[in-house]
Amino acid sequence: MNLARKWKIGFAAVALTGLTTTAYAATAPTFQEFAASTYTDPTGVKIVNGDEPVDSAGELRQFYDDLVKAPKTQEDGLIVNRVNGVDDKWSASQALNLTYCVSTKFGTRHGDVVNAMAGGAGLWESATSKVNYTYVASQDASCNTRNNNVLFSVEPVATTQYIARAFFPSTSKRSRNVLIDDSIWTSGSWTPTNILGHELGHTLGLRHEHTRPESGTCFEDSSWRPLTPYDSASIMHYPQCNGTSDDLSFTTEDGNGIRALYGS
Secondary structure, three states: OOHHHHOOOOOOOOOOOOOOHHHHHHOOOOHHHHHHHOOEOOOOOEEEOOOEEEOOHHHHHHHHHHHOOOOOOOOOOOEEEEEOOEEOOOOHHHHOOEEEEEOHHHHHHHHHHHHHHHHHHHHHHOOOOOOOEEEOHHHHHHOOOOOOOOOEEEEEOOOOOOOEEOOOOOOOHHHOEEEEOHHHHHOOOOOHHHHHHHHHHHHOOEOOHHHOHHHOOOOOOOOEEEOOOOOOOOOOOOOOOOOOOOOOOOOHHHHHHHHHHHOO
C-alpha cells in the first residue's frame, strides 16, 4: 500500500501537512501564491484542508486570511464550521431530509458505494434522531449537482489528491457533492464506511478536529466553534495530525458533538 496516498483524505492546500502553526505563519505564501498552488479538482472546484470545497475567489481569499491569523487559544470542542459568526448547519427540517443519489458511473462498485454511504450516514443517525439521510435510488441515473430532486450527489472522481471530499451546509448547490476516488477500496484500516462517515461529518457542518491547538500541528483556520472536549481519536481528526486512532472510528465525543449541534 502507498501510505503517502492513504493519508490523503486530504491536504490539498499549500502543503499544510507537517507544518506547525508557528512554522506555517513564518513561511506563509502570498495570497497569489496560495491561490495558484491550491488544488483544483476535476470538477473545477478549489479544495482546501484536504477535502473541503471553496465556491469562489472571495471565499478562497477569506480562507487565506483566516489561515494566516493566529490560532485560537486552547478550548473545548468537537468543532462546527462558522460563516459570518453563525454556525454552519442545516435547519431542523432540512437535517431530517438529507437526500442524496449515488451515480451509476460507479459501475460495478455502485452497490458498494450505496452500502458505504448508508454505513457512514448511520454513524451520525445512530447518535441523534435529529439527523436523517435518505438515499433516493430513482435519481441515480442523473446523479450530479444539477439534479434538484436531491440535496446532494455522490459521484466518482479520479484524483491523486484525496480519497474523498465533501462540502458544508453553506456550500452552493453547484459544489454540493461527495466525490469518491477508487482508492477508497484500498485504504487499509480506513474502511469505506468510516471514510464516508468523516465526509458526512463535513456535510453536517463539522470541521477537522485537528485544527484545534491541542493537536499541535495541522492548523487550518479559526472559523469554528467548540462543541465538546478535544478528541484526538475523533472521526474528524486526521491520524497523521497527532491523532490517536488509526481507523477513523466514530467516538463517544463525536456523538456528543452532533447532539450538541442538532439535538438528541
